[in-house]
Amino acid sequence: MPDQRRQQAEQWASRLLEWPDFSSEAISSDASFRRYFRLSAGDRSVVVMDAPPERESVAAFLNVAERLAEVVHVPAILGADIEQGFIALEDLGSRPFHHELDADNADRLLGDALNALVKMQTAVSYEGLPVYDPARLYAELDLFKDWFLRCHWQLEPSEEELDAWDQVCALLVRWALDQPQTFCHRDYMPRNLMLAEPNPGIIDFQDAVRGPISYDPVCLFRDAFLSWPVERVDAWLEGYRQQALAAGLPVTTSPDLWRKTCDLMGVQRHLKVIGIFARIRYRDGKPAYLEDHTRFFGYLEEAIVRNPELGELGRLLAVWRSRGLPGSRN
Numbered sequence: 001m002p003d004q005r006r007q008q009a010e011q012w013a014s015r016l017l018e019w020p021d022f023s024s025e026a027i028s029s030d031a032s033f034r035r036y037f038r039l040s041a042g043d044r045s046v047v048v049m050d051a052p053p054e055r056e057s058v059a060a061f062l063n064v065a066e067r068l069a070e071v072v073h074v075p076a077i078l079g080a081d082i083e084q085g086f087i088a089l090e091d092l093g094s095r096p097f098h099h100e101l102d103a104d105n106a107d108r109l110l111g112d113a114l115n116a117l118v119k120m121q122t123a124v125s126y127e128g129l130p131v132y133d134p135a136r137l138y139a140e141l142d143l144f145k146d147w148f149l150r151c152h153w154q155l156e157p158s159e160e161e162l163d164a165w166d167q168v169c170a171l172l173v174r175w176a177l178d179q180p181q182t183f184c185h186r187d188y189m190p191r192n193l194m195l196a197e198p199n200p201g202i203i204d205f206q207d208a209v210r211g212p213i214s215y216d217p218v219c220l221f222r223d224a225f226l227s228w229p230v231e232r233v234d235a236w237l238e239g240y241r242q243q244a245l246a247a248g249l250p251v252t253t254s255p256d257l258w259r260k261t262c263d264l265m266g267v268q269r270h271l272k273v274i275g276i277f278a279r280i281r282y283r284d285g286k287p288a289y290l291e292d293h294t295r296f297f298g299y300l301e302e303a304i305v306r307n308p309e310l311g312e313l314g315r316l317l318a319v320w321r322s323r324g325l326p327g328s329r330n
Helices: 004-017 059-068 106-123 134-152 159-177 215-221 230-246 255-282 287-306 308-323
Strands: 023-029 035-041 044-050 077-081 086-090 181-184 209-212
Touching: 004 023, 004 035, 004 044, 004 077, 004 086, 059 077, 106 181, 106 215, 106 230, 134 159, 134 255, 159 209, 159 255, 159 308, 215 230, 215 255, 230 255, 255 287, 255 308, 287 308
Parallel strands: none
Antiparallel strands: 023 035, 035 044, 044 086, 077 086, 181 209
């Protein structure tokens, strides 16, 4: 069956660019309903975003792109049709960080990413962006309970367990809110950073908010697709803290408090991501994402071991795993 939506996006872009003859390839789809195509004509190429307006608004993408464009490297906007949900973007190439990073180049590439992050946090306005408020933070934690526990592990927590879970969530939300708030990309991970000049090219920023200062550094180093030794992650996060302080950002002067802040912020995000991966599988029919949930359980275990405040979370996860659906407990 012809993909009429794709054809509409391609024809819109060809008229915009005045490219009567072009070739097209699907280059990615993400965890939302957006998808992307690369249109090529001769030695020229552009990326077309297709965001069905009944599912995704491109207005937020355009808003954040304008904020970022004068500070860091983001794809130039070549044209947009908000009503149809189409955007034509500068093509930043086909080399995302998660395909390029290795043990030898990680300091250099992730150093570039940290430089860009500090620029965003110091120079990009968050006025008018959504706020990472308690309602949003709690709703994200509910994803783990509603989609991973109930749909994937197929268990119903007891009332006592739900009370304990509420206490864990309150702890995590308090740590998120009690740190300085700044511009927050909210998905600042290697998959959304492109090897480019200047490096990195930053994409997938439409969900930016005013949020906790530790959120984006944690995203960068505790990733869905790459894992690093905990000692190396700690060193990178401490390097970010020192760089942020030098740039005048309101980050704590205590290395120990910073490590704990990153751990607890990470736990909130890890639980959210596991829940999102389960939702993508059971609601959207995309099972591949959930295959990476064990990596996030590894991050959770690391944080639980070195933060006594998380002991109750460790107990709950152990009990739920023992009761979960056989074959889906890992």
